[in-house]
Amino acid sequence: xxxxxxxxxxxxxxLGLVTMTIIVAYQVFMRFVMNNSPSWTEGAAIxxxxxxxxxxxxxxxxxxxxxxxxxxxxxLPPSAKPWLRGFSDMAIFAFAFGMxxxxxxxxxxxxxVRIPVLGLPQTFTYLPIVVSGALMCLFATERFLLRLAGExxxxxxxxxxxxxx
Amino acid sequence: QTVLRSSDTHPDxxxxxxxxxxxxxxxxxxxxxxYSVEVFHSAQLGGEADTIEQTQFGVIDLxxxxxxxxxxxxxxxxxxxxxxxxxxADHFHNVLDGPIGEEILAxxxxxxxxxxxYYDGGARSFYNSTKPIETPExxxxxxxxxxxxDIFVDMVGALGGNAxxxxxxxxYSGIQTGVIDGAENNYPSYDTAGHAEVAKFYSLxxxxxxxxxxxxxxxxWDGLSPEDQSAMREAAKESVAYQRELWAAKEVESKxxxxxxxxxxxxxDKQPFIDAMKPVYDKYVTDPALQDLVARIQATEG
Amino acid sequence: xxxxxxxxxxxxxxxxxxxxxxxxxxxxFATIVYLGRPPIVVFQQLNSGVSAFTLLAIPFFIFAGDLMxxxxxxxxxxxxxxxxxxxVRGGLGQVNVLASTLFGGISGSAVAxxxxxxxxxxxxxxxxxxxxxxxVNVTSMAALIALxxxxxxxxxxxxxxxxxxxxxxxxxxxxxIPGLLLAVSLMITAYIVARHRGYPTEPFPGFARAFxxxxxxIPGLLLxxxxxxxxxxxxxxxxxxxxxxxxxxxLVTLVVYxxxxxxxxxxxxxxxxxxxxxxxxxxxxxxxxxxLMAYLRVxxxxxxxxxxxxxxxxxxxxxxxxxxxLLGTFMDMGPLIIITTxxxxxxxxxxxVDPVHFGVIMILNLxxxxxxxxxxxxxxxxxxxxxxxxxxxxxxxxxxxxxxxIVLGLVTYIPALSLWLPSLFR
Ligand code: NA
Ligand code: NA
Numbered sequence: 001x002x003x004x005x006x007x008x009x010x011x012x013x014x015l016g017l018v019t020m021t022i023i024v025a026y027q028v029f030m031r032f033v034m035n036n037s038p039s040w041t042e043g044a045a046i047x048x049x050x051x052x053x054x055x056x057x058x059x060x061x062x063x064x065x066x067x068x069x070x071x072x073x074x075x076l077p078p079s080a081k082p083w084l085r086g087f088s089d090m091a092i093f094a095f096a097f098g099m100x101x102x103x104x105x106x107x108x109x110x111x112x113v114r115i116p117v118l119g120l121p122q123t124f125t126y127l128p129i130v131v132s133g134a135l136m137c138l139f140a141t142e143r144f145l146l147r148l149a150g151e152x153x154x155x156x157x158x159x160x161x162x163x164x165x
Numbered sequence: 166q167t168v169l170r171s172s173d174t175h176p177d178x179x180x181x182x183x184x185x186x187x188x189x190x191x192x193x194x195x196x197x198x199x200y201s202v203e204v205f206h207s208a209q210l211g212g213e214a215d216t217i218e219q220t221q222f223g224v225i226d227l228x229x230x231x232x233x234x235x236x237x238x239x240x241x242x243x244x245x246x247x248x249x250x251x252x253x254a255d256h257f258h259n260v261l262d263g264p265i266g267e268e269i270l271a272x273x274x275x276x277x278x279x280x281x282x283y284y285d286g287g288a289r290s291f292y293n294s295t296k297p298i299e300t301p302e303x304x305x306x307x308x309x310x311x312x313x314x315d316i317f318v319d320m321v322g323a324l325g326g327n328a329x330x331x332x333x334x335x336x337y338s339g340i341q342t343g344v345i346d347g348a349e350n351n352y353p354s355y356d357t358a359g360h361a362e363v364a365k366f367y368s369l370x371x372x373x374x375x376x377x378x379x380x381x382x383x384x385x386w387d388g389l390s391p392e393d394q395s396a397m398r399e400a401a402k403e404s405v406a407y408q409r410e411l412w413a414a415k416e417v418e419s420k421x422x423x424x425x426x427x428x429x430x431x432x433x434d435k436q437p438f439i440d441a442m443k444p445v446y447d448k449y450v451t452d453p454a455l456q457d458l459v460a461r462i463q464a465t466e467g
Numbered sequence: 468x469x470x471x472x473x474x475x476x477x478x479x480x481x482x483x484x485x486x487x488x489x490x491x492x493x494x495x496f497a498t499i500v501y502l503g504r505p506p507i508v509v510f511q512q513l514n515s516g517v518s519a520f521t522l523l524a525i526p527f528f529i530f531a532g533d534l535m536x537x538x539x540x541x542x543x544x545x546x547x548x549x550x551x552x553x554x555v556r557g558g559l560g561q562v563n564v565l566a567s568t569l570f571g572g573i574s575g576s577a578v579a580x581x582x583x584x585x586x587x588x589x590x591x592x593x594x595x596x597x598x599x600x601x602x603v604n605v606t607s608m609a610a611l612i613a614l615x616x617x618x619x620x621x622x623x624x625x626x627x628x629x630x631x632x633x634x635x636x637x638x639x640x641x642x643x644i645p646g647l648l649l650a651v652s653l654m655i656t657a658y659i660v661a662r663h664r665g666y667p668t669e670p671f672p673g674f675a676r677a678f679x680x681x682x683x684x685i686p687g688l689l690l691x692x693x694x695x696x697x698x699x700x701x702x703x704x705x706x707x708x709x710x711x712x713x714x715x716x717x718l719v720t721l722v723v724y725x726x727x728x729x730x731x732x733x734x735x736x737x738x739x740x741x742x743x744x745x746x747x748x749x750x751x752x753x754x755x756x757x758x759l760m761a762y763l764r765v766x767x768x769x770x771x772x773x774x775x776x777x778x779x780x781x782x783x784x785x786x787x788x789x790x791x792x793l794l795g796t797f798m799d800m801g802p803l804i805i806i807t808t809x810x811x812x813x814x815x816x817x818x819x820v821d822p823v824h825f826g827v828i829m830i831l832n833l834x835x836x837x838x839x840x841x842x843x844x845x846x847x848x849x850x851x852x853x854x855x856x857x858x859x860x861x862x863x864x865x866x867x868x869x870x871x872x873i874v875l876g877l878v879t880y881i882p883a884l885s886l887w888l889p890s891l892f893r
Contacts, residue, residue: 010737010740010741011733011737013737013740013744014733014736014737014739014740016740017526017530017736017739017740017743018736020523020526021527021530021710021713021714024523024527024707024710025710025711025714027330027707028702028703028707028710028711031308031327031329031344032702032703035306035308035327036327037308037327037328037329037330039313039318039328039330041330042313042330042331042332042520043313043330045520045523046518046519046520046523047518049517049518049522049523049526049747050514050517050518052526052740052743052744053517053743053744053747053748053751054517054744054748055740055744056740056741056743056744056745056748057488057744057745057747057748059740059741059744060741060744060745060748063741065741065745066486066487066488066489066745066748067486067487067488067745067749067847067850067851067856067857068481068484068485068486068487068490069481069482069484069487069840069857069858070484070856070858071481071482071484072482072483072484073484084483084484085484087483087485088480088483088484088485088486088489091480091485091489091490091493092485092486092489094493095489095492095493095496098492098496098506098509098510099510099513102506102507102509102510103510103514105507106218106507106510106511106514109218109221112238113236113237113238114236114237116236116313116314116315117313117314117315117318117330119315125514125518126510126514128514129510129513129514170762176627176628176809177809205761205762207627207628207805207806207809208805209761209802209805209806210758210761210762211511211512211515211758212515214515215511215512215515218511219508219511222505222507222508223504223505224499224504224505224507224508331704332519332520332521332706334521334620334623334624335521335620335704335705335706337618337620337623337635338575338618338620338704338705339701339704341618342698342699342700342701342704343700343701344701344702344703344704357626357627358623358627359623359626359634359635359636362634362635362636
């Protein structure tokens with residue numbers, strides 16, 4: 001179930017990347033060939049980038065592709081791993097919750113402020129943080145509960161989507 | 166003893182940065198050392214949009230900011246961003262030092278900051294790498310990098326030029342390779358960004374005179390005693406004369422510097438440019454109260 | 468206390484294995500809460516840290532690299548390069564450095580360069596029997612050449628931070644010899660390490676075969692020509708060239724080589740999203756951490772402490788270098804240039820150090836910092852493309868760091884390396 005959510009989010013993020021490519025290409029084309037630069041392209045491309053980065057980062061929590069150091073894992077016996085990973089999941093949850101809470105405050109406040117040139121409310125700038133944070137909370141909780149239930153969620157080999165990334 | 170943190174996007178030594186430091190000294194004197202100010206220059210705490218939010222939330226205490234950065238949040242302030250609304254430096258000062266200036270400062274209360282005083286930001290003009298601009302016709306088809314601001318984009322369009330979005334850091338290379346023909350700014354920025362090295366023609370159309378404002382966070386302001394509040398207002402007003410002095414010197418210095426780099430500076434007859442702004446004014450000044458404000462600014466002497 | 472909190476919480480979380488981005492974010496959060504200011508700024512900076520147009524080059528070049536890899540452009544270019552230089556030990560390491568030097572002549576961004584060159588070279592080097600860590604380390608260090616060769620927007624930031632009195636044209640020219648010096652020293656290092664590890668050599672296949680390889684790789688090689696020509700002639704900017712690379716790679720694979728299926732394409736897109744999201748999420752979180760370092764004035768405090776320590780010019784330069792290397796592990800290049808230049812520049816100028824010379828020292832030094840965790844965006848991009856952990860990269864990066872540090876030493880103590888070339892143009 002959450003796997004489907006994660007895949008859907010990844011595809012949405014991919015769509016963002018493709019759209020961004022088209023927008024920047026359009027910017028170059030209009031400026032160089034038509035000598036008529038559209039003014040909205042820069043802002044739109046940046047907004048799309050922030051959307052797909054934060055959506056992709058949420059997928060990263062599920063697929064475990066975020067980079068860390070694991071210094072202690074080398075020093076401690078393997079039985080310590082679930083504890084360390086459990087702690088990290090709580091840390092991820094805490095920060096992700098902050099993304100929802102404070103990102104939400106920024107987004108709400110931004111409703112009356114317009115983004116220059118694009119004309120959209122500032123809310124759209126901060127919404128990716130909120131959505132991403134909510135997904136991260138979901139994915140971190142999922143793993144935490146599965147671990148409690150005794151599933152081997154910390155075995156890297158069990159996640160094929162990570163190695164293929 | 167409380168240290169107030171103030172943001173500025175300009176580098177250390179710039180007239181606005183020095184003025185806020187002076188403001189801090191004056192404030193410290195007036196409050197027997199209970200308050201002092203530390204300036205975080207060069208956008209260390211973020212760009213204009215970021216630090217405005219930080220001031221509104223009370224993350225930082227003070228902010229010296231270009232009035233244009235408030236965008237449409239403060240409609241009265243937007244009026245000062247209209248192209249060619251100020252005829253000269255004297256006109257600019259007369260408007261801001263008078264009742265209209267006070268009225269615009271008061272308008273900031275609506276966005277959770279208290280505006281204390283105006284500083285000078287000089288006049289912005291176009292510069293480019295190919296030819297001196299004398300009439301709007303000269304700008305036809307030329308690509309100018311402008312800030313991400315609706316009024317700026319529409320102004321360049323109304324003059325027949327091509328407003329091209331580009332991050333500030335790429336402008337130097339952009340002019341050098343010919344992606345764009347030029348940009349627009351005041352003397353000091355034209356000089357310090359090095360653009361005078363690659364765009365030799367600076368045409369004094371003076372389309373914009375940007376008031377810089379010093380604002381204090383509402384969160385901080387509400388925690389001050391009435392005496393400290395008036396001390397702050399007084400200190401801000403007193404730092405203005407100092408800033409204007411520094412600014413005037415800076416402009417002279419920058420002008421000499423860009424001329425030494427080989428820049429050609431030409432004056433223009435502004436009337437055709439002003440005439441071309443009719444559609445821009447029609448688009449942005451629709452509210453009767455703002456129309457009245459524009460009329461009063463135009464009627465001010467200077 | 469707040470200093471210990473910021474670095475302590477970060478260190479603690481890192482040690483237990485919390486991902487870098489979350490460690491940076493939580494440390495910033497804890498510190499701002501301790502200071503009694505609204506934590507909202509942490510999330511504002513998280514967002515604005517990734518909202519810069521110039522960062523677009525990262526997803527685009529990674530995307531283009533994926534397309535070239537799956538579509539066969541990269542394999543053909545490397546087959547050609549291998550036929551010409553394959554008989555040299557570590558030949559593809561040399562090719563990597565050469566490609567970076569070439570690319571460095573149009574881009575000023577080391578991260579973009581790591582994405583562009585690494586995206587093509589790293590998978591191919593791995594496929595041909597080179598260690599992934601070797602490929603990653605060559606890529607990340609060679610990417611720093613982009614900072615030194617013109618154009619380099621960081622030099623513009625430096626000039627601005629120095630009060631705008633330093634000619635950007637002079638700075639650009641001053642970077643050329645140090646940039647080439649870095650290229651040569653990395654080529655030598657790449658050769659030595661490859662020899663030491665016994666990487667395979669390929670026999671020279673003869674001119675006829677090499678020419679064949681050349682012919683089939685022309686569409687790919689044309690991309691280099693298009694990017695170089697396009698930026699130089701003002702058709703597009705260096706950042707935009709990354710998008711052109713995506714379009715071109717897409718068209719060549721689809722129309723010329725006809726080697727891409729829909730599922731290949733989806734894999735490229737999602738792969739690029741994963742790599743970019745991972746790197747840029749760290750950059751966003753690092754912006755929050757960097758904001759707190761600026762707010763707490765960490766850099767100025769340390770910098771002023773160094774200024775008090777000694778007045779021997781050689782020692783001052785050494786200390787400055789050490790401090791910048793330290794600060795560079797935690798902070799990004801731009802903010803560090805802005806914060807430290809106004810303090811260091813007047814100091815070294817008193818000893819007669821030319822501001823142009825000092826600029827080159829600073830750019831190279833802070834460039835090395837882009838390759839040091841916990842905040843090493845260039846290294847992160849390369850490691851992500853090479854699909855290895857930072858640990859794996861760090862274990863064998865030392866020879867390449869050493870090469871960089873030797874060049875830094877030479878550039879610091881031989882001013883002529885920086886100043887001779889600009890003097891010819893005055
Ligand atoms: Na470069
Ligand atoms: Na670093």
